[in-house]
Amino acid sequence: xxxxxxxxxxxxxxxxxxxxxxxxxxxxxxxxxxxxxxxxxxxxxxxxxxxxxxxxxxxxxxxxxxxxxxxxxxxxxxxxxxxxxxxxxxxxxxxxxxxxxxxxxxxxxxxxxxxxxxxxxxxxxxxxxxxxxxxxxxxxxxxxxxxxxxxxxxxxxxxxxxxxxxxxxxxxxxxxxxxxxxxxxxxxxxxxxxxxxxxxxxxxxxxxxxxxxxxxxxxxxxxxxxxxxxxxxxxxxxxxxxxxxxxxxxxxxx
Numbered sequence: 001x002x003x004x005x006x007x008x009x010x011x012x013x014x015x016x017x018x019x020x021x022x023x024x025x026x027x028x029x030x031x032x033x034x035x036x037x038x039x040x041x042x043x044x045x046x047x048x049x050x051x052x053x054x055x056x057x058x059x060x061x062x063x064x065x066x067x068x069x070x071x072x073x074x075x076x077x078x079x080x081x082x083x084x085x086x087x088x089x090x091x092x093x094x095x096x097x098x099x100x101x102x103x104x105x106x107x108x109x110x111x112x113x114x115x116x117x118x119x120x121x122x123x124x125x126x127x128x129x130x131x132x133x134x135x136x137x138x139x140x141x142x143x144x145x146x147x148x149x150x151x152x153x154x155x156x157x158x159x160x161x162x163x164x165x166x167x168x169x170x171x172x173x174x175x176x177x178x179x180x181x182x183x184x185x186x187x188x189x190x191x192x193x194x195x196x197x198x199x200x201x202x203x204x205x206x207x208x209x210x211x212x213x214x215x216x217x218x219x220x221x222x223x224x225x226x227x228x229x230x231x232x233x234x235x236x237x238x239x240x241x242x243x244x245x246x247x248x249x250x251x252x253x254x
Contacts, residue, residue, distance in 0.1 A: 002030065013053040039071045083137070084130040085250035096124045096227040097181040098199030099168075110246060115232050117172045124227035127213060133252035136216045140209035140249045141226065146176060149239035154230060157202055162210035165194055165201035174233040177202040178246075180212040182224045202229060209249060 002012050010030060036043040044066045051058030090096070091104045102122045103113055112121040131137050146153035157177030160166040169175040183196045195201045203210070213224035228246070 011055045013055065015053060035067075037069055039069050042066050042068045079132065081252065081254060082130070082132045083250065083252045084128075085139075085248075086128045087248060088126040088128065090124040090126050090225065094124060094225075096225045097179045097196055097201075099179065099227055099229065101227065110228055112228075112230050115230055117232060117234050120168070120171050120229050120231040122227055122229045124225055127224045127226060127248060127250075129213070129215070129222050129224075129250055130220050131250075131252045132218050133254045134218060135253035136214065136219065137250055137252045138211050139213040139224065140251070141178065141205070141212045142207055142209050142247050142249075143205040144207065144245045144247070145243060146205070147230070147241035147244040149237055149241045152237045152239075154232070154236070154241060156204035156206075158204075160201075160203050162203045162206075162212075163194070165203040167200065168202040168229050169231055171231055172233060173231050174236050176228075176230045177204045178212070178226055178228050179203070180224060180226045182213040184214060185211060205246070212248075 001015070002010060004010050010033070012028065012030070044064060046062070046064045048055075048062040049060040050056065051060055087107060089105045089107050090101060092101050094101045099122055101124050102119070103111060105111070105123045105125055107125075110123050110125075112123060115121045127139055129137055129139065146156060148154070154176045155174040157168065157175045160177065165179070168177060168179075179200065179202045180195050183193045185194055186192065195203075212226050213222075215222055226248075
């Protein structure tokens with residue numbers, strides 16, 4: 001029986017008596033008591049046991065304990081935004097989105113070498129992104145201009161755009177374009193990936209950014225491969241074609 005005759009004092013009695021076993025502890029839980037909660041203030045509680053239910057005579061044990069609430073320790077920290085983006089070479093004979101590279105790249109060049117009307121040239125790079133951006137990232141590509149020899153530029157891949165890619169021209173047709181193996185770039189209106197469903201879908205380069213990789217969440221070392229293909233026709237002027245730079249931009253979304 002629990003009773004409180006004086007504020008701050010609780011008496012618990014067991015009329016028939018109890019002898020606690022010595023081998024293990026006993027726990028008494030008192031509900032309905034509101035402990036003090038003022039920070040930096042000490043509160044005390046005194047326990048006493050008696051041999052009589054009057055809780056006054058035949059004292060047995062007594063003890064005092066205390067507790068103090070502190071104001072608590074506020075935890076703060078700062079995490080800086082982070083983005084790592086690397087572009088690595090890919091050797092020849094690598095399969096990227098259904099096409100096999102015919103030449104190797106470096107980490108700064110796309111050396112197609114000598115191209116003939118009988119076979120298109122294909123090269124590729126490996127793009128890797130790490131970011132703690134909560135909404136992920138997007139990688140875009142563009143070129144400064146088409147590869148050019150004097151006044152003649154290599155034609156862009158006809159009709160196929162980043163939003164509506166398609167098959168690359170057969171050997172013997174002048175064209176330049178790219179593909180990506182990122183399978184998250186949905187086609188407009190149908191929910192399927194526009195570059196990998198079906199595989200080997202290419203788009204023409206432009207001088208404005210177009211997405212080739214993306215994620216909607218933070219990632220660690222997420223890799224995407226982008227391939228480039230070029231073809232020439234029987235009337236493509238002879239010479240060395242250059243003055244073209246392919247640029248990739250990685251943008252995190254915080």
